[in-house]
Amino acid sequence: xxxxxxxxxxxxxxxxxxxxxxxxxxxxxxEGTMKLLEDGVPLAEISVERIARTAGVGKATIYRRWSGKxxxxxxxxxxxxxxxxxxxxxxxxxxxxxxxxSLRRRGLANRxxxxxxxxxxxxxxxxxxxxxxHNSVIAPRRSLGLxxxxxxxxxxxxxxxxxxxxVNDIVVGPMLVRAVLxxxxxxxxxxxxxxxxxxxxxxxxxx
Amino acid sequence: xxxxxxxxxxxxxxxxxxxxxxxxxxxxxxEGTMKLLEDGVPLAEISVERIARTAGVGKATIYRRWSGKxxxxxxxxxxxxxxxxxxxxxxxxxxxxxxxxSLRRRGLANRxxxxxxxxxxxxxxxxxxxxxxHNSVIAPRRSLGLxxxxxxxxxxxxxxxxxxxxVNDIVVGPMLVRAVLxxxxxxxxxxxxxxxxxxxxxxxxxx
Amino acid sequence: xxxxxxxxxxxxxxxxxxxxxxxxxxxxxxEGTMKLLEDGVPLAEISVERIARTAGVGKATIYRRWSGKxxxxxxxxxxxxxxxxxxxxxxxxxxxxxxxxSLRRRGLANRxxxxxxxxxxxxxxxxxxxxxxHNSVIAPRRSLGLxxxxxxxxxxxxxxxxxxxxVNDIVVGPMLVRAVLxxxxxxxxxxxxxxxxxxxxxxxxxx
Amino acid sequence: xxxxxxxxxxxxxxxxxxxxxxxxxxxxxxEGTMKLLEDGVPLAEISVERIARTAGVGKATIYRRWSGKxxxxxxxxxxxxxxxxxxxxxxxxxxxxxxxxSLRRRGLANRxxxxxxxxxxxxxxxxxxxxxxHNSVIAPRRSLGLxxxxxxxxxxxxxxxxxxxxVNDIVVGPMLVRAVLxxxxxxxxxxxxxxxxxxxxxxxxxx
DNA sequence: GTATAAACGAGACGGTACGTCCAGTCTTGAT
DNA sequence: ATCAAGACTGGACGTACCGTCTCGTTTATAC
Numbered sequence: 050x051x052x053x054x055x056x057x058x059x060x061x062x063x064x065x066x067x068x069x070x071x072x073x074x075x076x077x078x079x080e081g082t083m084k085l086l087e088d089g090v091p092l093a094e095i096s097v098e099r100i101a102r103t104a105g106v107g108k109a110t111i112y113r114r115w116s117g118k119x120x121x122x123x124x125x126x127x128x129x130x131x132x133x134x135x136x137x138x139x140x141x142x143x144x145x146x147x148x149x150x151s152l153r154r155r156g157l158a159n160r161x162x163x164x165x166x167x168x169x170x171x172x173x174x175x176x177x178x179x180x181x182x183h184n185s186v187i188a189p190r191r192s193l194g195l196x197x198x199x200x201x202x203x204x205x206x207x208x209x210x211x212x213x214x215x216v217n218d219i220v221v222g223p224m225l226v227r228a229v230l231x232x233x234x235x236x237x238x239x240x241x242x243x244x245x246x247x248x249x250x251x252x253x254x255x256x
Numbered sequence: 257x258x259x260x261x262x263x264x265x266x267x268x269x270x271x272x273x274x275x276x277x278x279x280x281x282x283x284x285x286x287e288g289t290m291k292l293l294e295d296g297v298p299l300a301e302i303s304v305e306r307i308a309r310t311a312g313v314g315k316a317t318i319y320r321r322w323s324g325k326x327x328x329x330x331x332x333x334x335x336x337x338x339x340x341x342x343x344x345x346x347x348x349x350x351x352x353x354x355x356x357x358s359l360r361r362r363g364l365a366n367r368x369x370x371x372x373x374x375x376x377x378x379x380x381x382x383x384x385x386x387x388x389x390h391n392s393v394i395a396p397r398r399s400l401g402l403x404x405x406x407x408x409x410x411x412x413x414x415x416x417x418x419x420x421x422x423v424n425d426i427v428v429g430p431m432l433v434r435a436v437l438x439x440x441x442x443x444x445x446x447x448x449x450x451x452x453x454x455x456x457x458x459x460x461x462x463x
Numbered sequence: 464x465x466x467x468x469x470x471x472x473x474x475x476x477x478x479x480x481x482x483x484x485x486x487x488x489x490x491x492x493x494e495g496t497m498k499l500l501e502d503g504v505p506l507a508e509i510s511v512e513r514i515a516r517t518a519g520v521g522k523a524t525i526y527r528r529w530s531g532k533x534x535x536x537x538x539x540x541x542x543x544x545x546x547x548x549x550x551x552x553x554x555x556x557x558x559x560x561x562x563x564x565s566l567r568r569r570g571l572a573n574r575x576x577x578x579x580x581x582x583x584x585x586x587x588x589x590x591x592x593x594x595x596x597h598n599s600v601i602a603p604r605r606s607l608g609l610x611x612x613x614x615x616x617x618x619x620x621x622x623x624x625x626x627x628x629x630v631n632d633i634v635v636g637p638m639l640v641r642a643v644l645x646x647x648x649x650x651x652x653x654x655x656x657x658x659x660x661x662x663x664x665x666x667x668x669x670x
Numbered sequence: 671x672x673x674x675x676x677x678x679x680x681x682x683x684x685x686x687x688x689x690x691x692x693x694x695x696x697x698x699x700x701e702g703t704m705k706l707l708e709d710g711v712p713l714a715e716i717s718v719e720r721i722a723r724t725a726g727v728g729k730a731t732i733y734r735r736w737s738g739k740x741x742x743x744x745x746x747x748x749x750x751x752x753x754x755x756x757x758x759x760x761x762x763x764x765x766x767x768x769x770x771x772s773l774r775r776r777g778l779a780n781r782x783x784x785x786x787x788x789x790x791x792x793x794x795x796x797x798x799x800x801x802x803x804h805n806s807v808i809a810p811r812r813s814l815g816l817x818x819x820x821x822x823x824x825x826x827x828x829x830x831x832x833x834x835x836x837v838n839d840i841v842v843g844p845m846l847v848r849a850v851l852x853x854x855x856x857x858x859x860x861x862x863x864x865x866x867x868x869x870x871x872x873x874x875x876x877x
Numbered sequence: 878g879t880a881t882a883a884a885c886g887a888g889a890c891g892g893t894a895c896g897t898c899c900a901g902t903c904t905t906g907a908t
Numbered sequence: 909a910t911c912a913a914g915a916c917t918g919g920a921c922g923t924a925c926c927g928t929c930t931c932g933t934t935t936a937t938a939c
Contacts, residue, residue, distance in 0.1 A: 067914030068904045096894055107917045187437060208461050215454060222429015229436060230394060247422060251458030254415050274883025275935045303925055314886045481909025510899055521912045601851060622875050629868060636843015644808060661836060665872030668829050688888030689930040717920055728891040
C-alpha cells in the first residue's frame with residue numbers, strides 16, 4: 050500500500066507558496082523507521098531523534114509532517130500493509146480461507162520483521178492514533194468479511210439465523226489468538242483452511 | 257489475586273540483617289500505579305518518577321524491588337487479575353461458558369479502568385516481561401481450557417478427531433477480537449453463552 | 464547618517480542583469496531592526512528570522528546583503544549615528560566641550576532607545592565587525608579629538624610636553640565611564656563643560 | 671576571588687534533605703567555562719550544551735544552579751576577579767596608582783585570556799545580570815576610589831571644591847577607554863603612574 | 878541496651894530524548 | 909536576478925525521566 054503526500058493531509062487547493070515538501074524526504078523517513086524496526090531495534094529505543102539520524106533528516110522535518118512518533122507509526126504500518134485481498138468468489142468457504150490466509154501472511158510478514166507487531170500494540174496507548182489505524186486498516190477488512198458471510202447466507206452455505214458480527218469474530222478470532230497471544234509461531238501453512246473447515250464441519254460429534 | 261513479598265523475589269535464606277522491606281510500601285507502590293491507571297493517565301505519561309511521587313516513595317525504593325516500569329506493571333496486572341475461575345463441572349458447555357464469562361468480566365473490569373488493557377499491549381514490547389506475564393496469567397487459563405475440552409471429548413460432547421489447541425483458540429478468539437480490536441464495547445451480558453452455543457450448534461444450515 | 468546601497472557593497476560595474484535589488488527592501492530591513500531595538504526587545508531575542516518577519520522580507524533577502532546579524536547591526540548603528548560634529552573653533556576648550564557634548568547626546572539618544580548601547584557591546588564579540596565599526600565611527604572622532612588637542616598645544620592652551628593620546632583618553636574617559644558603567648543616568652546637561660573645566664583647572668589646590 | 675556554594679544562593683538554614691549539591695561539580699562547571707574562554711572559543715559558540723560536555727556534567731546540573739548562560743558567566747567572571755587591592759596608604763597619589771594598576775592588570779589578564787572581556791560586554795544584554803555584576807564587582811571598587819579621594823581632600827592633596835564622583839570618573843576613565851575601545855593593547859607598564867601624574871600636574875602650561 | 882546494617886524519603890548526578898526555535902541554505906512560482 | 913514563502917539539515921534550547929548515587933533518618937534484629 051502506498052501513502053501519498055496528499056493522501057494524508059489536507060488537499061492543498063491553494064496555490065503552493067514557498068518550497069514544497071519533498072516526497073523523497075517523506076519516503077526516507079518512513080523507510081528509515083521501517084529499517085530500524087526490521088533491524089530488531091527495541092521499540093522503546095526508537096526515538097524521533099534516532100529516526101531522524103537514521104533517515105539523515107532534521108527532527109523538525111519529521112515534526113512538520115507528524116505530531117509525534119505514534120502518528121508516524123500509523124503511516125509506517127499503513128505502508129507495510131499488504132495489498133487488498135483478492136477473493137476467488139467461488140464459495141463462502143474459499144473466500145473465508147482467502148481472507149484468513151491474507152491475515153496469516155500479514156502476521157507472518159510482520160513477525161519476520163519481528164516488531165511491527167508491537168508497533169501495533171504500542172499504538173493502542175493513544176486512542177486517536179488507534180482510531181486512525183482502525184478506520185484505515187481494520188474496518189475495511191471487517192466489512193469485507195461481513196460481506197462474504199452475507200453472501201454465504203444467501204447461498205445457503207451459512208445458517209440464516211446467525212448473527213454475522215459474531216460469526217465474523219469466530220472466524221477471525223483463532224488467527225488473532227495465535228498472532229497476539231502466542232507471538233513467535235504457530236501460523237503454519239494450511240492454518241486458514243483448517244480453521245474454516247473445522248468451523249463449517251461443526252464441533253459436535255456427527256452421530 | 258494477591259502478590260506476597262516472598263512470592264516474587266529470592267527467598268532470603270541468609271539471616272535478615274538490617275531493616276526489612278516494608279510490605280506497606282510495596283502495596284503503596286502497586287496501588288499508586290493502579291490509581292494512575294484508573295485516573296486515565298495515558299500510559300506514556302506514567303514514569304517511575306511519577307509513580308514514586310504518587311506513592312510518596314523514593315525512586316530507589318521502587319528500583320530495589322523491580323528492575324523497571326515494565327516489571328512493575330506485571331505485578332500491577334497480576335494484582336488486578338480476578339481470582340481463579342470456578343468451573344461448574346456439569347458439562348463441557350457450562351464449563352466453557354464459565355471460562356469465557358470470566359474472560360469477559362476481566363475485559364470489562366479492565367475497560368472500566370480503561371487502560372490496564374493497554375498495559376497489556378505495552379508489555380509486549382519487552383519479551384522477558386511478556387513471558388513472565390504469559391506464564392503466570394495466560395498459560396494457566398489456556399491449559400484449563402484444554403482440560404475442559406479434553407473432558408468434552410471423553411463425554412462425547414466434542415468430536416474426537418478435533419485438534420484441541422485449535423478448538424481452544426476458536427472458543428477464546430471471539431472474545432479476544434472484541435476486547436482487543438474493538439475496545440470500548442460489545443462485551444454484553446450473555447455473550448459467553450451465545451458464543452459457545454453458536455459454535456456447538458454449528459454454522460451450516462441444519463437441513 | 465545615511466548608508467547607500469553602493470556605499471557598502473561591491474560596485475557592480477557589469478551591466479545589471481535580472482531584477483535589481485530594491486532599496487525599499489533594504490530600508491525596510493534596517494528600519495525593522497531598529498524598531499525591534501526601540502521596542503525594547505532583548506538583543507538575544509532578535510534573530511534574523513524575526514527581523515525578516517518584522518520587515519516582511521524573506522530571510523534570503525537579508526543574507527543576500529549581509530553575512531549575518533552582526534554585519535547588519537553595523538549598518539543599523541551607522542544609520543543611527545548622529546551627523547558630524549561641528550566645532551566652533553574659538554578655543555581648544557570650546558572645541559573639546561563640543562566634542563564631548565556630541566558624545567553625551569549620542570549616549571542619551573541611544574539610551575532613549577535603550578539598547579543600541581548593547582548592540583555596541585554585542586558587536587565586540589566578533590572582531591571583524593568591531594573593526595568595521597571602529598574604523599567608520601570611533602576612529603574619525605578620535606583623530607578629530609587629537610587634532611583639537613594639537614591645536615591647543617600650538618595656542619598655548621595645553622602643555623607642550625603632554626602625550627596627546629593620553630590626554631585624549633583623559634578627556635573622553637569620564638563620559639565613557641558614565642555611559643558604559645552606569646547605564647541609565649548621570650549624563651546631565653552641562654556635564655561636558657564641567658569635565659573640561661575641571662581638567663583645565665587642575666586637581667591640585669591652588670595655594 | 672572564590673565563590674562558595676553558599677555565597678550565591680539562599681542560606682540553607684533548613685536541614686539538608688536529599689543528596690547535597692557537590693562543590694566539586696560546581697567548580698568543574700566554572701573552570702570548564704573558563705577553559706573554553708581561554709581556549710579562544712568564540713563567545714557565540716559557548717552553549718550550555720558545550721559547557722556541560724566540557725565539564726563532564728549533565729545539562730540539568732547546570733540549570734539546577736544557574737538559570738542560564740548569562741548568570742553562569744557572572745560567577746565565572748567573579749571567580750576570575752583578582753583579589754582585593756591593597757592600598758599603600760602613603761599618599762593619595764600612591765593609592766590612586768595602586769587602584770589603577772589593579773585595573774590595568776585585570777584588563778591585561780582578561781586580554782591574555784582574550785575573551786573574558788567580551789563576556790563582560792555580553793552581560794550587558796540582560797540588565798538583571800549586569801546589576802548583579804555591578805554590585806559585586808564594580809561598585810566596591812568605585813567606593814574604594816571615592817574613599818581615597820576623600821582622604822586626599824583632607825590631606826590637602828586634592829582641591830576641596832571638587833565633585834569627587836566626577837574626579838573618580840576622570841581618574842578611572844582613561845584606563846577604561848583603552849581597555850574597551852582599543853582592545854588588544856596599550857595598557858603598558860607605568861600607565862597607571864603616567865595617568866595619575868598627568869592629572870595631578872594639570873593640563874595647562876605652568877607659565 | 879546498644880551496635881549494626883539495611884531500608885527509607887529526598888534529591889543530586891550523568892545521560893538521553895523530548896518538542897521548539899533559529900542559523901544558513903535551497904527550491905518553488907512570480908515579478 | 910530578485911522577491912516572499914517556506915522546506916531543508918543541523919544544532920542548541922530548557923525540561924523531564926532514566927537508573928544510580930549519596931545524604932540523614934528510621935527500624936529491625938543480633939550481640
